[in-house]
Amino acid sequence: MKNLIHITEDISRASGGVRTVVKDIHSKFPEALILATEADVDDSEVKVFDKKGPWLHASSLTKFLAEVPENSIFHLHGVWMHAQYTAAKVAAKRNIPFIISPHGMYEPWLWKEGALKKKLYFKILASSAFAKARYIHAITRDEQKNLQQLFPKTEVVCIPNAISIEKPVTRSKTAKAYFLFIGRIHPKKGVELLINVFQSLLDLDFELKIAGPENDHSLQLQELAKTDARISFLGAVRGAEKQQLYRNAHAFIAPSYSEVVGMVNLEAAMMATPVITTYQTGLLKEWNDRGGSLINPNFEELKNVLIESSNWSEAQRDDRGNNLRNFVIEQYSWKVNLPKWEALYNSML
Incomplete structure (x- = not known):
């Protein structure tokens, strides 16, 4: 055109x-x-x-x-x-x-x-x-x-x-299961909330990986998280590295206070990874029924969904991810x- x-x-x-x-x-x-x-x-x-x-x-x-x-x-x-x-x-x-x-x-x-x-x-x-x-x-x-x-x-x-329909990359075994956030690190994204909730779960045998370009807010969050060795900041990721991070994650988490769908939610789902995000993203409510999880961005709801998802078996995780991928193809x-x-x-x- x-x-x-x-x-x-x-x-x-x-x-x-x-x-x-x-x-x-x-x-x-x-x-x-x-x-x-x-x-x-x-x-x-x-x-x-x-x-x-x-x-x-x-x-x-x-x-x-x-x-x-x-x-x-x-x-x-x-x-x-x-x-x-x-x-x-x-x-x-x-x-x-x-x-x-x-x-x-x-x-x-x-x-x-x-x-x-x-x-x-x-x-x-x-x-x-x-x-x-x-x-x-x-x-x-x-x-x-x-x-x-x-x-x-x-x-x-x-x-x-x-989002374009892509075949998920091959999932590879990681040293420890991890939750993942990828995106612009901004107060509206709820990353500080995610860190606070994750740090409160001392017995959670998972890592939390946070990827996104470094800025003033990300530096503040690194200071907040520096005492928890389970939390790592990866900086900007792109291309094949980004797809592999999505695919290997136990779940992708985007606890945004305000969003309009969020491409990262769709990208993660296209890699057959379960996505935990918020009602405030405006995603269709069926997201909850098709392998994803929608919550409100507050401490208790995020804590509960982290605990629940940490107990998924690998088969449950894969079933949820594949179901969500099919839903994204159908709707997005x-x-x-x-x-x-x-x-x-x-x-x-």
Whole structure:
């Protein structure tokens, strides 16, 4: 789809799930453009624009968008930076249809961080600009309800994050069974809660492996966990190493306070590994019946599910993982969700 243009401020690995989703969509529509103000050096398919200031203002991006063909479609990813705002303004001025994927950035829990600044920005600038979108894209039904309240006159469509169907890698024996977290280490991910609960279970003969790029929060958590030799921080992991970590884990745990599905949950399940995560991810409730576990992100519920899952036999663990993998293929694979994107983009032409 040559006339499709993805626009975001950051598609580097530091951006977390936004990068994964944009890259995945682009792999299905490879003729599309990706425009950003931050990218990694190996992101050869991304056109990067210079930016300045905390808003990442990019005047060259505005100029570029003002000159793209009129039959273009803009897909905005994210909501807080100049890239999305200027794209919405240019699109409205030139009568170019656009869709916005907030990627969970308007979820209630996230408004607590920088609440006043975010509310003022939304009220004064973003709400009027984004209300002109042809569609607002939600990843879960819960997010769809929330976005419809924020944009009552705009159609909000729900298409979940999608994942390619991959065969699980061969599982290898590890020195000790382990629970695993992989992802961006941010307070909303609940990693501190996970460490606190794990440390309280002194008799648990498991390791806890935490993988993700190092940042200020991860350094704080390393300090918190330094007295427990069972806990290790692996830094950033990718590719085959990441798949093997998923596959070998007794269970993957993502105790997020706020999330919209979370690609790591789908990635782990695709490797036939049971996934323990939270209702706040917006995953379908059937996750609980198909091999996964949904809890609320609090101490007691996480403690109980850790104890319960530590008692699974290998056969039970494998049955749960295979069942969850099949559920993800049925509900969250590109096989199911690609036709939804094709229909949505075509309706905007």
